[in-house]
Amino acid sequence: MTAEAPVAPALSYGRLIPVAVHFDDLDALGLLHNARYPLLVERAWSELWQGHGFRFEGDWAAAGDACNAVKELRISYEAPVTRPGAYAVHLWLERLGRTGLTYGFRFCSADGAMTYAQGSRVLVRLDSATLRPAPWSEEFRAAGRELLRPAG
Structure with a gap:
């Protein structure tokens, strides 16, 4: 971990979703526990997709695009989070592929200026009956295209 978090460029793509770090998210050293970063990222994604009408409500057969599994997770910790807050x-x-996608993320300050951790995650859409890869719906793909990072 470096002493100072890198400064992020102005947000020109994607979405910035507020999250809260609580006192009990910190470890014995007073740092945000490494396992909490992916959890907070997952909560942010859930909020974003729910805003588009995609959610899991307990029925995998009815879940549609919410029936997916993580294939890969990569995370790099850039600077410590040392206190609770926004x-x-x-x-x-x-x-955004036919049956899978790769998303990027940065865990950052509330204004997006400071990066504490960054990474990517690969998801695969699953057929609820077979648990084999299945295509994303066109509705999901349309929402996803709005989140694509421009090339370069």
Whole structure:
């Protein structure tokens, strides 16, 4: 971990979703526990997708695009979070395939200026009956295209 978090460029793609770090998210050293970063990112994604009408309500057969599984998670911790409070997760899509996607994320200050951790996650859409890859719906793909990071 570096002493200072890198400064992020102005947010020109993706979405910045507010999240809260609570006292009990900190470890014995007073740092945000490493396992909490992916949890907070997951909560931010859930909020974003629910805003588009995609949610899991307990029935995998009815879940549609919410029936998916993580294939890969990569995270790099850039600077420690040392206190509870308001933060944000910057979310975007790197790739939107037929049955999978790769999203990028930054765990950052509430205004998006400071990056504490960053990474990516690969998801695969599943058929609820077979648990085999299945295509995303066109409605999901349309919402996803709005989140694609511009090339370059």
